[in-house]
Amino acid sequence: MAKPTVFVTRKIAPEGLKILQEKTNVKIWDSEDACPRSELLKNVAGCDGILCTINDQIDAEVLNAAGKKLKVISTMSVGILHISTTECGKRGIQVTSTPDVASDSAAEFTVALTLVTTRRLLEGMDAVLKGEWGLWRPMWICGIEMVDRTIGIMGFGRVGFGVARRLKPFNVTKLIYHDLYRAGYADQVDAKLVTFDELVTQSDILIVCCAATPKTTKIFNKETFAKMKEGSIFINTSRGIVVDHDALAEAVQKGRPKRVGLDVTDPEPLPKDHPLMNNRKVIITPHIATNTWTTRINMAVNAANNLSAALCGRDDLPNEYSYAGKYDCR
Numbered sequence: 001m002a003k004p005t006v007f008v009t010r011k012i013a014p015e016g017l018k019i020l021q022e023k024t025n026v027k028i029w030d031s032e033d034a035c036p037r038s039e040l041l042k043n044v045a046g047c048d049g050i051l052c053t054i055n056d057q058i059d060a061e062v063l064n065a066a067g068k069k070l071k072v073i074s075t076m077s078v079g080i081l082h083i084s085t086t087e088c089g090k091r092g093i094q095v096t097s098t099p100d101v102a103s104d105s106a107a108e109f110t111v112a113l114t115l116v117t118t119r120r121l122l123e124g125m126d127a128v129l130k131g132e133w134g135l136w137r138p139m140w141i142c143g144i145e146m147v148d149r150t151i152g153i154m155g156f157g158r159v160g161f162g163v164a165r166r167l168k169p170f171n172v173t174k175l176i177y178h179d180l181y182r183a184g185y186a187d188q189v190d191a192k193l194v195t196f197d198e199l200v201t202q203s204d205i206l207i208v209c210c211a212a213t214p215k216t217t218k219i220f221n222k223e224t225f226a227k228m229k230e231g232s233i234f235i236n237t238s239r240g241i242v243v244d245h246d247a248l249a250e251a252v253q254k255g256r257p258k259r260v261g262l263d264v265t266d267p268e269p270l271p272k273d274h275p276l277m278n279n280r281k282v283i284i285t286p287h288i289a290t291n292t293w294t295t296r297i298n299m300a301v302n303a304a305n306n307l308s309a310a311l312c313g314r315d316d317l318p319n320e321y322s323y324a325g326k327y328d329c330r
């Protein structure tokens with residue numbers, strides 16, 4: 001039987017590529033940079049499967065360009081916002097993602113971003129680089145501690161729980177979270193399920209780890225920020241689309257929240273002249289929460305295994321997007 005053909009839209013770890021090369025004919029956009037749209041449309045033609053990343057918009061146009069043989073989209077990501085699952089559902093195309101392998105790196109990074117923001121590390125480093133470091137000053141670059149603060153986590157899935165677990169050894173005693181359901185494992189970290197309103201009004205440090213869905217799209221907006229505690233901290237490592245960034249910029253001016261750490265924005269990158277840029281109270285990192293070598297290799301292997309499992313006749317895909325076709329966020 002002829003081997004299926006797949007298009008890989010980006011250079012991926014060789015460990016993943018090897019799996020695909022054994023079982024399929026691989027075409028690859030062998031670059032660190034995103035495949036231009038015209039190349040994507042050209043290269044998917046006649047493919048049985050596509051291995052993509054979060055920058056490839058997989059919509060009706062791409063699915064049409066691929067043609068009738070296309071059976072599976074395997075995204076090397078946790079998020080699936082870039083895939084029109086409705087269109088895939090209509091055509092019976094399976095969608096798989098890599099949800100398990102990135103949780104530790106994402107949770108670890110979220111804790112790092114939280115600490116960098118609460119303790120104002122970048123301002124300290126900036127001062128040193130600018131030669132502003134004089135004799136010790138008692139009130140200079142003071143931040144807040146986590147002990148005795150209320151830490152709120154929006155979205156208590158793998159990453160949210162991972163953050164909570166990592167914060168416990170910091171002597172965090174007041175942990176609250178909001179999610180659609182009570183998470184059984186929340187008891188392991190003494191985290192209390194609260195309403196969204198309670199989360200927003202009670203958190204000293206609000207950490208967003210939720211999935212982007214129609215319900216969470218721009219859930220952090222002008223009204224939400226107005227309810228936050230004065231002096232609070234806002235961290236987002238989930239998806240930019242859950243935040244109204246213009247509203248956030250205005251909110252920071254009013255001190256609710258007082259400091260912000262973002263690894264994701266909407267759009268990405270945020271325009272250079274956006275008021276959140278070049279604001280010393282705002283730390284923005286370029287969507288790197290899962291960037292570790294281990295995670296990148298595991299994501300590539302996971303995405304390759306998902307793709308080859310789908311093309312080699314398995315119906316029970318390990319990481320199939322179970323609600324494929326039910327909604328799209330964009």
Ligand SMILES: O=C(O)C(=O)CO
Nearest residue numbers: 076077078079102290
């Ligand atoms: O996996 C994802 O969804 C990312 O955002 C990058 O790891």
